[in-house]
Every structure is written in C-alpha cells, then in structure tokens.
Amino acid sequence: VARGHDRDRQVKVVLLTGGLGGARLAPRLRDVLGPGRLTVIANVGDDLDWLGLRVCPDADSVMYALAGRWDEARGWGRRDETFGVRDALGALGERQWFNVGDRDLATHLRRSALLRAGRTLTEATTAVAHALGIHDVTVLPAADEPAETRIVTADGRRLHFQEWYVREGAAPRVRSVELAAVPAGLAALASLAVADAVVLGPSNPVASLGAILALDGIRDAVARVPRRIAVSPVVAAVPPDDGVARHHARARERLLAAEGCRHTPAAIARRYAGLVDCFLLDRADTSEIRTLGRDGLRTVADDLLEPTGLARALASELAQAPR
Numbered sequence: 001v002a003r004g005h006d007r008d009r010q011v012k013v014v015l016l017t018g019g020l021g022g023a024r025l026a027p028r029l030r031d032v033l034g035p036g037r038l039t040v041i042a043n044v045g046d047d048l049d050w051l052g053l054r055v056c057p058d059a060d061s062v063m064y065a066l067a068g069r070w071d072e073a074r075g076w077g078r079r080d081e082t083f084g085v086r087d088a089l090g091a092l093g094e095r096q097w098f099n100v101g102d103r104d105l106a107t108h109l110r111r112s113a114l115l116r117a118g119r120t121l122t123e124a125t126t127a128v129a130h131a132l133g134i135h136d137v138t139v140l141p142a143a144d145e146p147a148e149t150r151i152v153t154a155d156g157r158r159l160h161f162q163e164w165y166v167r168e169g170a171a172p173r174v175r176s177v178e179l180a181a182v183p184a185g186l187a188a189l190a191s192l193a194v195a196d197a198v199v200l201g202p203s204n205p206v207a208s209l210g211a212i213l214a215l216d217g218i219r220d221a222v223a224r225v226p227r228r229i230a231v232s233p234v235v236a237a238v239p240p241d242d243g244v245a246r247h248h249a250r251a252r253e254r255l256l257a258a259e260g261c262r263h264t265p266a267a268i269a270r271r272y273a274g275l276v277d278c279f280l281l282d283r284a285d286t287s288e289i290r291t292l293g294r295d296g297l298r299t300v301a302d303d304l305l306e307p308t309g310l311a312r313a314l315a316s317e318l319a320q321a322p323r
C-alpha cells in the first residue's frame with residue numbers, strides 16, 4: 001500500500017481484533033509486514049473487574065502472543081501457567097469461575113497499580129507490552145474508559161460478557177447485546193488517522209469487532225483509511241475441530257442470531273459492507289463468493305485456518321493500490 005508516489009515508504013497497518021483471532025494473527029502479520037508497521041487495537045468490551053483487579057483478556061492474549069508467551073492450545077492466558085492462587089482462594093471459600101493463572105495475575109496486578117496511580121489504560125497497556133519485550137508492534141486498547149459488553153439472555157438476565165461466555169459457556173440464548181458507546185481511545189483514533197490500511201480481524205463480529213466499532217469515533221476513523229479489509233471469522237465448510245473453536249463458534253452463532261444475522265461468511269460480509277472494500281474468506285467457502293459479488297464487495301479466498309498463510313494473503317492484498 002502506498003500513498004501518492006512514495007511507494008517505498010513504510011506502510012502502516014492497523015488490526016482491529018478480539019483475543020483469539022488477534023493472538024493467532026498479530027505475530028504472523030508482524031512477521032510479514034516487518035517491525036514497526038503494525039498497530040493492534042484490542043477490544044475492551046470483554047474487560048472486567050476481578051477481585052479488585054482490572055483484567056483485559058483481549059489485549060493480554062495479543063500481547064502474550066506477540067511476546068511468544070501465549071497458551072495457544074487453551075486460547076487464552078500464558079503458557080506454562082500455574083493456578084496456585086486460584087486454588088488457594090478456592091480453599092479459602094472463594095471459588096472462581098474465571099480462572100486467572102499466577103503469571104497472568106502479575107499482569108493484572110501491574111496494570112491495576114498503574115491505573116490506580118492515574119495512568120490511562122493506553123499507558124498501562126504500553127507499559128505492560130514493553131515489559132513483555134514488545135517493541136516492534138503497538139498494542140492499544142480500543143477505549144480508555146470502561147466499555148464492558150452486557151448480554152441480555154432469552155430468559156431475561158443481564159450478564160457481563162464474561163459471565164455469559166465463561167461462567168455459562170455461551171450456552172444461554174441471547175435476546176440482545178448491549179455495546180458501550182464511550183469515546184474511542186485517542187491513541188487508537190490517532191493510529192487510524194495515519195494508517196494506510198485497516199484490517200478487521202477474524203474475531204467475533206458482535207462481541208469483538210462490533211464492540212470496537214460501537215465506540216464513539218471509530219467507525220468514521222476506519223472509513224477514512226485508504227484500504228479496509230475484513231477477514232471472515234467463520235469457515236463454514238470446515239466444522240470447528242476443538243473445544244476452543246467450538247466455544248467461539250457457539251458464542252458467534254448466539255450473538256449473531258440476537259442481531260438477526262446468520263452465522264455464515266456471506267451474512268458477516270454484509271455487516272461490514274459499506275465499511276470495508278474487501279472481504280477475505282476461506283477457499284472452502286468460495287460458493288459464498290457469488291452472492292457477495294452481488295453486494296459490490298470485492299472478495300478474496302485463501303486458507304484462513306492457517307494463520308501464516310492468512311497473514312501473507314493479507315499482506316499481498318494490502319500491497320494492491322487503494323481502489
């Protein structure tokens with residue numbers, strides 16, 4: 001991607017993302033783009049107060065992955081984790097449904113101390129990223145103010161996103177989703193203002209991307225970026241083969257249904273049509289391309305289940321001039 005004639009200038013790419021999709025894609029995208037080119041804007045709708053500490057699961061997953069410390073098999077938290085504090089709390093009668101590991105706990109203690117000392121969430125996130133050794137990618141929270149997503153279940157309960165997703169396994173049907181509309185973070189908006197391309201990552205279109213796009217100022221900032229690409233979070237032709245993928249797929253299906261949207265790449269592409277100029281979907285789902293073309297959205301098919309290939313496909317799409 002190049003603005004004007006300055007084709008050799010370092011391109012700047014912003015990735016909007018949730019936890020799992022971002023943790024899988026961000027390190028590979030960094031590798032294909034090169035150092036200093038990628039900014040990740042992480043969803044804050046999943047954030048929560050847990051035992052008095054601020055926990056930011058999506059930013060943390062991305063940072064742990066960029067630092068080579070993410071537990072890929074579990075899909076969250078740190079590798080080589082222990083759960084001694086959780087178990088000791090349980091022995092004291094404080095049984096936890098949200099499992100925070102001992103090393104992960106250190107991140108929440110540090111971030112919470114910085115917030116208590118008056119730092120913004122953006123500043124606290126930068127401090128944690130640098131402490132983890134991440135200097136070649138900028139990781140930003142989508143907002144500095146709390147913007148937690150609430151889920152209203154079909155039986156009328158209003159739950160924090162994590163209560164629905166983790167405590168109840170995303171099992172209850174969803175009546176509606178309440179996304180916060182607080183102002184987007186200033187650093188996040190500034191990164192979009194100078195970006196050559198923005199990627200809407202393969203994350204939940206409601207709870208992750210929807211929550212980011214609901215923040216005041218973000219949608220307009222995305223619309224002004226010269227290249228705008230969305231990646232399908234759904235590979236319809238290949239059923240999820242592990243527990244992590246199934247949990248995410250069930251959450252997506254439930255949340256999309258609450259918004260009257262089908263759980264297919266084409267239905268998700270239509271949600272992003274008008275905002276992005278290109279939709280990347282899996283080769284196995286090419287039967288969807290015909291219907292998408294009718295909506296005037298350029299589509300590209302690649303192997304979305306292999307993150308390195310996905311990062312390369314994105315980089316090659318980003319190398320095309322804005323249209």
Ligand code: FO1
Nearest residue numbers: 018019020046057060076097098099100166
């Ligand atoms: N996900 C779970 O399914 N169970 C957990 O106990 C759990 C704990 C947890 C602790 C810290 C953290 O950063 C993430 C954690 N997650 C857990 C993942 C998280 O709830 C979701 O994966 C994301 O919010 C969805 O993007």
